[in-house]
Amino acid sequence: MGKRAIITIDGPAGAGKSTVGRRLAQSLDYLYLDSGSLYRAVAWQSLRRGLDLDDPGVMGEFLPSFKPEIKADGAGFHLFIDGREVREEIRTPEVSRGASMVAKLPMVRRWVKEHLRWLARNGGVVADGRDQGTAVFPEAGFKFYLDAALRTRALRRLQDWRQNNDPPSLEEVMRDVEARDRQDETRDEAPLKVPPGAVVVDTTDLNVEQVVERCLAEIRSLG
Numbered sequence: 001m002g003k004r005a006i007i008t009i010d011g012p013a014g015a016g017k018s019t020v021g022r023r024l025a026q027s028l029d030y031l032y033l034d035s036g037s038l039y040r041a042v043a044w045q046s047l048r049r050g051l052d053l054d055d056p057g058v059m060g061e062f063l064p065s066f067k068p069e070i071k072a073d074g075a076g077f078h079l080f081i082d083g084r085e086v087r088e089e090i091r092t093p094e095v096s097r098g099a100s101m102v103a104k105l106p107m108v109r110r111w112v113k114e115h116l117r118w119l120a121r122n123g124g125v126v127a128d129g130r131d132q133g134t135a136v137f138p139e140a141g142f143k144f145y146l147d148a149a150l151r152t153r154a155l156r157r158l159q160d161w162r163q164n165n166d167p168p169s170l171e172e173v174m175r176d177v178e179a180r181d182r183q184d185e186t187r188d189e190a191p192l193k194v195p196p197g198a199v200v201v202d203t204t205d206l207n208v209e210q211v212v213e214r215c216l217a218e219i220r221s222l223g
């Protein structure tokens with residue numbers, strides 16, 4: 001394959017994008033770009049400041065001054081806000097819902113897109129999200145769309161809470177994931193959909209290695 005390509009991985013929550021994306025980036029020695037983290041960071045900082053996430057005027061004032069430090073490599077995508085790395089705090093259900101709210105605002109989508117395109121200016125990236133192959137990198141050399149049954153995706157999300165003393169029930173997580181899917185698929189701005197030309201992989205019955213192998217095989221055959 002041509003060196004320093006752009007590879008996109010889109011799909012709904014829990015489809016396996018971030019795990020697969022990181023593995024792919026590592027095996028190709030590319031940068032891994034986690035677009036969802038940027039939406040989460042916007043939501044987290046706005047919530048901390050008590051801002052109304054639904055108000056474009058309020059968000060328009062906040063966004064230009066929000067400058068998280070971003071460090072991306074093959075192993076991960078790290079965000080530092082006010083000098084401190086944010087990790088689990090941007091993964092809570094509250095921040096997930098907040099991320100889906102701010103993700104509806106065109107100005108926030110533009111802000112995220114500009115950061116991602118700057119990080120990908122030299123190619124050599126695996127970008128994971130909901131609109132990477134459609135709106136952010138329509139010119140990408142390789143596009144994947146991962147999907148899986150709702151129950152499987154909710155079970156994977158539940159795994160993320162296994163250390164938590166008070167994990168939500170499977171039904172709660174299923175409702176949450178479904179609501180987020182609906183919001184992501186029906187918004188006006190860059191809705192979640194299969195990008196034209198993307199290879200669709202149903203990961204319901206596949207483990208991470210199998211999905212990564214499948215993607216690498218596609219890349220080798222197309223490249």
Ligand code: C5P
Pocket residue numbers: 013035036037039040096099100101103128129130131132180184
């Ligand atoms: O992927 P993750 O669960 O971290 O994304 C959080 C939320 O950010 C998603 O539910 C979606 O609303 C939004 N998002 C988006 N476009 C992306 C990545 C994430 O709208 N490219």
